[in-house]
Amino acid sequence: MNDSTPRRARVRAPELTGKGGWLNTGGRQYTLADLRGRIVVLDFWTFCCINCLHVLDELRELEEKHRDTLVIIGVHSPKFVHEADHRAVVDAVERYGVEHPVLDDPELATWKQYAVRAWPTLVVIDPEGYVVAQHAGEGHAHAIERLVAELEAEHAAKGTLRRGDGPYVPPEPVATDLRFPGKALLLPSGNFLVSDTTRHQLVELAEDAETVVRRIGSGTRGFHDGAPGTASFNEPQGLALLDGPQGTAVVVADTVNHALRRLDLATGEVTTLAGTGRQWWQGSPTSGPARETDLSSPWDVAVFGGKVWIAMAGVHQLWTYDPAEGTVAVGAGTTNEGLVDGPAGEAWFAQPSGLAVSADGERLWLADSETSALRWVDLGGEVHTAVGTGLFDFGHRDGAAGQALLQHPLGVTVLPDGSVAVSDTYNHALRRYDPATGRVTTLATDLREPSDAVLVGEDVVVVESARHRLTRLRLPKEAVRVESTAHRSRREATEVAPGELRLDVIFQAPAGQKLDTRYGPSTRLLVSATPSELLLSGGGAGTDLYRVLTLNPQVAEGVLHVSAMAASCDDDPMNEYPACHVHQQDWGVPVRLVPGAADRLPLVLAGLDA
Numbered sequence: 224m225n226d227s228t229p230r231r232a233r234v235r236a237p238e239l240t241g242k243g244g245w246l247n248t249g250g251r252q253y254t255l256a257d258l259r260g261r262i263v264v265l266d267f268w269t270f271c272c273i274n275c276l277h278v279l280d281e282l283r284e285l286e287e288k289h290r291d292t293l294v295i296i297g298v299h300s301p302k303f304v305h306e307a308d309h310r311a312v313v314d315a316v317e318r319y320g321v322e323h324p325v326l327d328d329p330e331l332a333t334w335k336q337y338a339v340r341a342w343p344t345l346v347v348i349d350p351e352g353y354v355v356a357q358h359a360g361e362g363h364a365h366a367i368e369r370l371v372a373e374l375e376a377e378h379a380a381k382g383t384l385r386r387g388d389g390p391y392v393p394p395e396p397v398a399t400d401l402r403f404p405g406k407a408l409l410l411p412s413g414n415f416l417v418s419d420t421t422r423h424q425l426v427e428l429a430e431d432a433e434t435v436v437r438r439i440g441s442g443t444r445g446f447h448d449g450a451p452g453t454a455s456f457n458e459p460q461g462l463a464l465l466d467g468p469q470g471t472a473v474v475v476a477d478t479v480n481h482a483l484r485r486l487d488l489a490t491g492e493v494t495t496l497a498g499t500g501r502q503w504w505q506g507s508p509t510s511g512p513a514r515e516t517d518l519s520s521p522w523d524v525a526v527f528g529g530k531v532w533i534a535m536a537g538v539h540q541l542w543t544y545d546p547a548e549g550t551v552a553v554g555a556g557t558t559n560e561g562l563v564d565g566p567a568g569e570a571w572f573a574q575p576s577g578l579a580v581s582a583d584g585e586r587l588w589l590a591d592s593e594t595s596a597l598r599w600v601d602l603g604g605e606v607h608t609a610v611g612t613g614l615f616d617f618g619h620r621d622g623a624a625g626q627a628l629l630q631h632p633l634g635v636t637v638l639p640d641g642s643v644a645v646s647d648t649y650n651h652a653l654r655r656y657d658p659a660t661g662r663v664t665t666l667a668t669d670l671r672e673p674s675d676a677v678l679v680g681e682d683v684v685v686v687e688s689a690r691h692r693l694t695r696l697r698l699p700k701e702a703v704r705v706e707s708t709a710h711r712s713r714r715e716a717t718e719v720a721p722g723e724l725r726l727d728v729i730f731q732a733p734a735g736q737k738l739d740t741r742y743g744p745s746t747r748l749l750v751s752a753t754p755s756e757l758l759l760s761g762g763g764a765g766t767d768l769y770r771v772l773t774l775n776p777q778v779a780e781g782v783l784h785v786s787a788m789a790a791s792c793d794d795d796p797m798n799e800y801p802a803c804h805v806h807q808q809d810w811g812v813p814v815r816l817v818p819g820a821a822d823r824l825p826l827v828l829a830g831l832d833a
Contacts, residue, residue: 233353234353234354235352235353235354236255236263236346236348236352236353236354237333237336237337238254238255238336239253239254239255239265239296239298239326239333240328240332240333240336241298241299241326241327241328241329241330241332241333242327242328242329242330242332243299243309243312243326243327243328243329244309244326244327245324245325245326245327246312246313246316246324246325246326246327247316247321247322247323247324247325247391247392247393247394248324248390248391248392249392251390251392253296253324253390255348255352256352257390258294258296258390259350259351259352259385260350260383260384260385261292261293261294261350261384261385261389262289262292262293262294262347262348262349262350262371262374262375262378263293263294263295263296263347263348264282264285264293264294264295264296264345264346264347264348264367264371265296265298265333265337265345265346265347265348266278266279266282266295266296266297266298266343266344266345267298267300267333267334267337267339267342267343267344267345267346268297268298268299268300268342268343269299269300269301269302269303269306269342270299270306270311270312270315270318270319271302271303271306271574271592271593271631271649272302272342272343272593273520273536273537273574273593274342274343274360274361275342275343276319276520277361277502277520277537278343278345278361278364279297279319279320279321280479281361281362281363281364282295282364283322284364285364285367285368285371286322286323288368289371289375290389291386291387291388291389292371292375292384292386293371293389294323294324294389294390295323295324296323296324296325296326297316297321297323297324297325297326298325298326298328298333298334299312299315299325299326299327299328300328300331300333300334300339300342301329301331302342303617303630303631303649304617304630304649305630305631305649305650305651306649307329307330309327309329311672311689312325312327314403314672314689317394317402317403317421318403318420318421318688319421319458320421320444320458322391322393323389323391324390324391337354337357340359341359341360343359343360343361344357344358344359344360345357345358345359345363345367347367347370347371347374349374349378350374350378350383350384350385351378351383355370355374356370362504399691399692400426400433400435400691400692401417401419401422401426401691401692401693402419402420402421402422402691403419403420403421403688403689403691404417404418404419404420404426404674404686404688404691404692404693405417405418405419405420405458405459405460405461405674405675405686405688406418406460406461406462406476406523406634406674406675406686407462407675407676407677407684407686407693408462408463408464408473408677409677409678409679409684410427410464410488411464411471411754411756411757411775411777411778411781412777412778412779413430413778413779413780414427414428414429414430414436415427415428415429415430415432415677415684415693416428416462416473416486417686417693418459418460418461418462418475419438419459420458420459420460420478420688421458422442423440423441423442423443423444423445423455423456423457423458423459424438424439424440424441424442424456424459425438425439425440425456425459425462425475425486426438426439427439428693432684432693432695433692433693437451437491438451439451439454439486439491439493440454440455440456440459440493441453441454441455443455444457444458444479445457446477446480446482446500448484448492448493448494448495449492449493450490450491450492450493451491451492451493454492454493456475456477456480456484456493457477457478457479457480458477458478458479459475459476459477459478459484460476460478460521460522460523461475461476461521461522461523461524461525461534461577461578462474462475462476462524463524463525463526463531464526464756465485465526465531465546466526466546466755471487471488471489471756471775471777472485472486472487472488473485473486473488474486474496474524474531474544475493475524476521476522476523476524476533476534477498477521478520478521478522478536479520480498480500481498481499481500481501481502481503481517481518481519481520481521481537482495482496482497482498482499482500482518482521483495483496483497483498483513483518483521483524483531483533483544484496488777489777495514496513496514496544496546497513497514497516497518497544497551498513498514498516498517498518498521499514499515499516499517499518501517502517502518502519502520502537503516503517503518503519503537503538504517505558509552509553510550510551510552510553511550511551511552512549512550513544513545513549513550513551514549516551518533518535518537518542518551519535519536519537519538520535520536520537520538521533521534521535521536521537521542522534522535522536522574522575522576522577522633523575523576523577523578523634524578525578525579525580525587526580527578527580527584527587527600528584528587528602530543530544530545530546530554531543531544531545531546532554532578532587532600533551533554534575534576534577534578534589535556535575536574536575536576536592538556538558539556539557539558539559539560539571539572539573539574539575540553540554540555540556540557540558540572540575541553541554541555541556541567541572541575541587541589541600542554554567554600554604555567555568555570555572555600555604555606556570556571556572556575557569557570557571559571560572560573560574560593560614561573561594561613561614562591562594562596562598562608562611562612562613562614563606564598564605564606564607564608565605565606566604566605566606567600567604567605567606570606572589572591572594572598573591573592573593573594573596573614574591574592574593575589575590575591575592576590576591576592576632576633576634577589577590577592577632577633577634577635577646577674577675578590578635579635579636579637579643580637581599581637581641582637582639582641585601585602586599586600586601587599587600587601588635588637588643589635590632590633590634590635590645590646591611592631592632592633592648593614593631594611594612594613594614594616595611595616595617595628595629595630595631595632596608596609596610596611596612596629596632597609597610597611597629597632597635597643597645597656598611609624609643609656609658610624610627610629610645610656610663611629616628617629617630617631617649618630619647619650619652619665620663621654621662621663621664621665622662622663623661623662623663624656624661624662624663625661627656627662627663629645629647629650629654630647630648630649630650631648631649632645632646632647632648632654633646633648633673633674633675634646634648634673634674634675634676634686636675636676636677636678636683637678638655638678638683638698639678639681639698640657640701641658641659642655642656642657642658642659643655643656643658644666644676644683646673646674646675646676646685646686647673648672648673648674648688649672650668651668651669651670651671651672651673652665652666652667652668652670652673653665653666653667653670653673653676653683653685653696654666666683666696666698666699667685667696670685670687670690670694671687671688671689671690672687672688672689672690673685673686673687673688674686674688679695681697681698682695682696682697682698683695683696683698684696716780716813716814716815717812717813717814717815717821717824718814718815718816718817718820718821719774719814719815719816719817719820719821719822719824720774720816720817720818720819720820720821720822721774721775721776721816721817721818722773722774722776722822723771723772723773723774723822724771724772724773724774724822724823724824725769725770725771725772725822725823725824726750726761726769726770726771726772726783726785726823726824726826727768727769727823727824727825727826728748728768728769728785728787728826728827729768729825729826729827730746730768730787730789736791736792736793736794737791737792737794738789738790738791744766745789745790745791746766746767746768746787746788746789746790747764747765747766747787747788747789748764748765748766748767748768748769748770748785748787748788749763749764749765749785749787750762750763750770750772750783750784750785751763751783751784752781752782752783752784754778754781756775756777756778757774757775757778757781757782757783757814758772758773758774758775758783759773759774759775760772760773761773768787768789774814774816776816778816779815779816780813780814780815780816781813781814782812782813782814783812783814783824784812785812785826787826812824812826
C-alpha cells in the first residue's frame, strides 16, 4: 500500500447528524464512535434518483461478502420536497430492500459536512474514523471492494479492526396482499395484473381489484425463467399486452434485472425477451439481438407503432423491442439527462417512468419523472413537452400547461376524451392534462404515491403504491365526454356462448332485384373485435355473408365489429343495362360471454323486405 495516495490523507470523518433519525437499527441512534473498528461506507442517496437505486444494487454483494467488517450507512439526502417526509423515507427503505442502517437527513446537514455535490456519492471511512475515499456516481463497487480488502488486511495487522455483527436490525414484516405495487394492467378477462415490486412478483387480482387470483414468481430476487412458482423477477414494474396469436401474453419490465420478460397468461410460464441481466454502460451496443444486448432499468413498456417501447429510466432514453425481429434499439434520447425537445436522436429525457398510447395510436405519452414533466413522442419520432420545464422545477399548481407544476410523476393513462391522467406521485395526486384546452387540473388527492392508473369504463383504478392497494375512482364527466364524431352505444350486451359462434348476416335483395355475380362475388363481410383478444379466429375479410367465429372464453365481454356489403341489380332479363344498388351496414355488437348462451348471432342487412 502507498500511504502517499490521496485516499490515505488523515482527514477525520465529520459526525453523522440528521433530524429524521435512524432507520433499520431497532430504534438505536448511532455516532461514528459507536462504529469505531469497522470499515464504514456512507452512501449519500435519495430515493427518486435512478443512479442511487443502481448503487443500492451494486452494494448488495459487497455488503454480504464483508458483513462482519463492513458497515454501510445510507445517508438519505432529499431532492424533492416529498423526499424530506420521514414517512416517505421509511417507505422507500422497505420498497427498495435496503438492508443496512439509514440516517434520514432532511436538512442535508451531513451532506454539507462531507461537501457532497451529487447523488449518489460514496464515502469510505477507515476503522480509525478517517475518510480514505470518496466516489461520485455509480459503477464504483469493484474499486471499493478492493479498498475494503486492503483496509481489512491493514487494520487486522494493526489490531484496529473489529469483527462481528453490524448495527442492522430488519423491520418487522407487514402482512398485505400487495407491497409497494408499481404498475397495473387490465387483462382481457377483466382481471388486473399488478407488478408487486417489493415482493418481486406479479399478482393477478379479480375484477374487484382486491381478491388475489394467483401469484407469479418465487417471491425472491432472481433472474430465472420457468413455471409460475419457480420463475423469478427483481423489482418488476411496467406491463403491456403483447399481440400474440391469441393475445394472451404480457411483456414485463423487469427493472433491476435490466430485462424484458414475457408472461403467458394461460400457463403462467415466464420467459426472457430482451436483456442479459447486466446493466448497460456507455460504450455498450445500443442495438442488436434482444437477448444479447444489455438494458438499463426498464421502468415501463407500451406497444406503439408496431413495436414495444421501453421507458429506459436508467439511461434517460426510450428504446424499442421488435417482437418480429427479436431486436432492440434506441428509439429516442441521447443519455444526457434533462428536458430537450426535438428529433428523437437529439431529445433529452430524465428517467422516463410511465408510458401510454393515445386512442388514435398517434402519440406515445410519457411521464418524465426527474423533470416532473408530461411529454409525448409522435409517429415521426419528434419529442414534445406538454407540462414541465426542467430538472429543478416542480410543485403542485393547476392551470395553463406552461405554468402548471407536477412533482416526480411515474404514470400516465389516456382517458376516454383524449386527455391524459398523470399519476403525480410525489404530490399524492391524480392530475389531468387536456390537450384541447392546454390546461392541467387535479382529479384526486390523498392518494399516497400513486404510480399508475388503469381505465375501466368510466372509472379509473389507481395504483396507490404506498398504501399497497388499488383504488377505484369515478372520473368527472368532462374526462369521459365523447367527441361529436364518435358514438357510444348504451344498449345491453348480447349474451353469446364462448367458443364457436356462427355469425349470419341475413340479406334478401329487394323486390325486382337479385344478387349480381357476373363480375365476381357481390357480397363482402369484415369482422374484428375490441379487445382484439376476444376473437381467437374468424376475423378479417371474406365474400360469404356467414362466418364461424371462435370467441376467447378468457375474455368476459367486448364488442364485435361487423361490416357487410351486398350489391343487387334489377332482375329484368330484357334490360341490357340494369340498375345496381349497394347495400352496406356496420355494426358494433356488445357481447357478453356466458356458457350455455346462444351460439348463433344473426344480423339483418338493410335491403330485407319488411
